[in-house]
Amino acid sequence: MKKLVTSILSLALAAGLLGAAAYAAEEEHDLKEATEHAVANAHFPILKPKNIDWSFAGPFGHYDKGQLQRGLKVYTEVCSACHSMKLVPFRTLEDLGYSDGQVKTFAANYEVQDGPNGEGEMFTRKAVASDHFPSPFPNDEAAAAANNGAAPPDMSLLAKARGVERGFPLFIWDIFTQYQEGGPDYIHSLLTGYHEPPEGVAVPEGTHFNPYFNASMSLAMAKPLSDDQVTYDDGAPQTVDQYAQDVSAFLMWAAEPHLEERKRTGFMVLVFLVIFSGLLYLTKKSVYANKEH
Numbered sequence: 001m002k003k004l005v006t007s008i009l010s011l012a013l014a015a016g017l018l019g020a021a022a023y024a025a026e027e028e029h030d031l032k033e034a035t036e037h038a039v040a041n042a043h044f045p046i047l048k049p050k051n052i053d054w055s056f057a058g059p060f061g062h063y064d065k066g067q068l069q070r071g072l073k074v075y076t077e078v079c080s081a082c083h084s085m086k087l088v089p090f091r092t093l094e095d096l097g098y099s100d101g102q103v104k105t106f107a108a109n110y111e112v113q114d115g116p117n118g119e120g121e122m123f124t125r126k127a128v129a130s131d132h133f134p135s136p137f138p139n140d141e142a143a144a145a146a147n148n149g150a151a152p153p154d155m156s157l158l159a160k161a162r163g164v165e166r167g168f169p170l171f172i173w174d175i176f177t178q179y180q181e182g183g184p185d186y187i188h189s190l191l192t193g194y195h196e197p198p199e200g201v202a203v204p205e206g207t208h209f210n211p212y213f214n215a216s217m218s219l220a221m222a223k224p225l226s227d228d229q230v231t232y233d234d235g236a237p238q239t240v241d242q243y244a245q246d247v248s249a250f251l252m253w254a255a256e257p258h259l260e261e262r263k264r265t266g267f268m269v270l271v272f273l274v275i276f277s278g279l280l281y282l283t284k285k286s287v288y289a290n291k292e293h
């Protein structure tokens, strides 16, 4: 009896393993086919971004401050080595729950150029709260030269500037579901989507295969994140997936800091319109109450 149970169990295990291997192979094959199709039609990305359940989605969406603080940490420790955020002043970090003093201390870690001074010379000084996140490179040419010819884009509006065509019928649903998270979905998928190129697919020298990149099959940015790279002190998992979600949410906040207000106002406008329509209807009824039809 015991033997029978063991053999059934081992058979089941073997079948499971085989199944998993077959599934992986199928995915690999699909990716190769999808890549060839995308290249032939010059239509990217190869894979559509995954939809993440963001706290700021929907009509009552709001930012999760803990997540934004973690995202800031990922941006500061990893992305800011290459990407600037020139439109975002340090003082807006107070939105994330930091005090005036904390923002000043944070800003003082950066150096910005100022001037000219009395002698007509430009000089560098420690950043203050009203300064903006500076670029790590002196100019775009230097940025491109340091990154295989592709300058890392400024991140101030990146979460709003990127998104992927959703196609019919999704784009119709999006009107009703108020889907506006194409940017952060794209960034999250891009950061977690690095992959060995499928067999037989050659990527241009100095670029890295990523089926979620929306301009080509590979990009000049190497995989920037790996597990345990950034230390979180709130107990959130230190995984690439978590880092990618946090930094995407942070970039959404950077691009649209007043999102919560906009959604709140939109909702109040709708409530007003419903009440106003009711009042109009009642007015119409009473004005024409004694008229013959």
Ligand code: HEC
Pocket: 074, 075, 078, 079, 080, 081, 082, 083, 147, 150, 151, 152, 153, 158, 162, 187, 190, 191, 213, 214, 215, 218, 219, 220, 221, 222, 224, 225, 247
């Ligand atoms: C070593 C430098 C470097 C680091 C670090 C880096 N990037 Fe990049 N990034 C680049 C370069 C270069 C490009 C331009 C790639 C291209 O156009 O081929 C880029 C492009 C991007 C893009 C735009 C892709 C598009 O659709 O055009 C996103 C989004 C992005 N990076 C996010 C991040 C995030 C988030 C981080 C931090 C976790 C990060 N990057 C860290 C160099 C870097």
